[in-house]
Amino acid sequence: MHLFSRYELIAPEVKLLFDNFTPLIFTGVRLPDGRTVSFYGLHPQPPQSWSQPITMRDAHLLTAALRAHETQVPSILAGDFNAVPWERVKRRAMRIGSLLDPRVGRGLYPTFDVHSILLSWPLDQVLYQDEFALLEFKRLPAFGSDHYPILASLCHLPAAAD
Incomplete structure (x- = not known):
């Protein structure tokens, strides 16, 4: 899993919380105005069959959501969640x-x-807290992957939370 950003990443960490194969990326992102937001990059392993448990996938998603809840700055979770909305x-x-x-x-x-x-x-998702305003959301054209990319343009707007 890779994370590329135009903005400075603050204390990025790649964590292997539940196994040695499924990374989660936790990082701060410094915005152009100097404020920092949190970003959580996820790509939990999909269940390989109908009978396989989804416990590990769910643990990754819920851990990132809990960290977003506990942090003092607005958060974004994004990635291939291997879960539908x-x-x-x-x-x-x-x-x-x-x-x-x-x-x-x-x-x-x-x-x-x-x-x-x-x-x-719809496996690839972007979730964000209410201090962000959504400017644009769309599925982009195929580029050679088995997934379509999505584009979510967000604006950090603390007044949006009101």
Whole structure:
């Protein structure tokens, strides 16, 4: 997993919390006005079959949501969650972290599988706290991956929380 940013990353950490194969990225991001926000990059392992438990995936999502809740600065969670928006764990993470989903009221924006017309799921997600205002949200064209990229343009606007 890679994280590239135009803005300075503050104390970035790659954590292997529950196994040796699934990194989570925790970092601060210094905005152009000097303020700092938190960013959590996620890509938990997907269940490999219908019978495999989703416990580890859920633990990653809920851990990031809990850290977002506990931090004193506004937070963004983003990545391939390997969970769809209507799953219980995603709704629970949103409640725990006081997070907003830009898809609500706008559509599903399926991102996986680029190669399938009939079966496509919204696995790639961006969640943010209410101190951000959403400027733009869209699915971008395929670029060679099995996932479509998504673009979420956010503006740190503390007054938006009111």
